[in-house]
Structure formats: structure tokens, C-alpha cells
Amino acid sequence: MACKMFHQLSLAIKYCHNLDVMHQNLKFSKLCLRNDNSQQRLSKTFCGSAAYAAPEVLQGIPYQPKVYDIWSLGVILYITVCGSMPYDDSDIRKMLCT
Template sequence: MLNPTKRFSKLCLRDDNSQQRVSKTFCGSAAYAAPKVLQGIPYQPKVYDIWSLGVILYIMVCGSMPYDDSDIRKMLCTQKEHHMDFPHSKNLIDECKDLI
């Protein structure tokens, strides 16, 4: 059984003005992480969780990873260019591509 005191997550803390604090923590797999996370730039955790959800949706719809993480620098450049290839064999509608 897993120890409930150990978790693989990061709490989203707020400052004295109730503003969400930026995070500097890298948590997770590179292929699912947003560019700012990979670059070590402080980021808004909830906003960049949306990036990871987009990666998961791509995998669910396309059956493959959207980015090749064997070369992190190359993957980062591709991500920053907002370049993503969708398999033609899946015949995805534009609304689905836009959501991803």
C-alpha cells in the first residue's frame, strides 16, 4: 500500500494578497511538461497543467505522443514554435485540433 504522506504533486500556494504563487518546481515527465517548465522559468502551476492535459488529450485521440522527447532541446524548439503534427489517418476535425 502507498504511504499517504508521500505524493507526486505540488501544492499551489498563495501569497499574502491571495495571489497564486509562481512555481519553480519541475515535476513530471519532460514529454508532458510545458516549455517554461522545461526551461526552469517560474510558472503558474494551474495554467501549465492545462498544457499537460492537452498532451494527454492528444495521446488519447491520436494514439501517439505529440512530441519526441528523445532530444529535449529539439522538442523545446518545436513546442515554442507551436508546431504539432496530427496524423492524417485520424481525420481529426478542426475543433478537436483547436481544443488540443
């Protein structure tokens, strides 16, 4: 199931990137996962999360937006497969050293 969902998500991001549209704020909580019987829900999350940000973004180094989206996709895949976050964003310095 994770493979199928991730494949669909990556195709959507690839489509956007081919149009030179970058998201730059992908998060698991922004994904609308539903089956045919579910009602669509709106996200109530605020923009930006260090846990999904590529190291260069956290360091304030210029970055390529498409590469940043790919990093965030990797974090989403990790959460989908493992059921937990790959990084603890409560201490950004510690995050950058690991």
C-alpha cells in the same frame, strides 16, 4: 469516447484548481481507465516527464501551476485522440525548438 473521458478529467482538474490544488505531474499513464468490470490498478510510473511538461517548465522559467496542468491535459487529449505522443522527449533541446 475520448470526448467523454477528457470531459470527466477536465472537470476533476477544475475541481482541484478551484480548491487551489494543482497536480503538476499529469500523465496519460497515471489515469485509471476502467469499466465496471475492471479491477483498480496502482500506477508504477516515476514522477515527472518532459513529454508532458510545458515549455516554460523545461526551460526552468517560473510558471503558473494551473496553466502547467492545462498544458498536460492538452498532451493527454492528443494521446487519447491520436494514439501517440505529440512530442519526442528524447531530445529536450529539439523539443523546445519545435
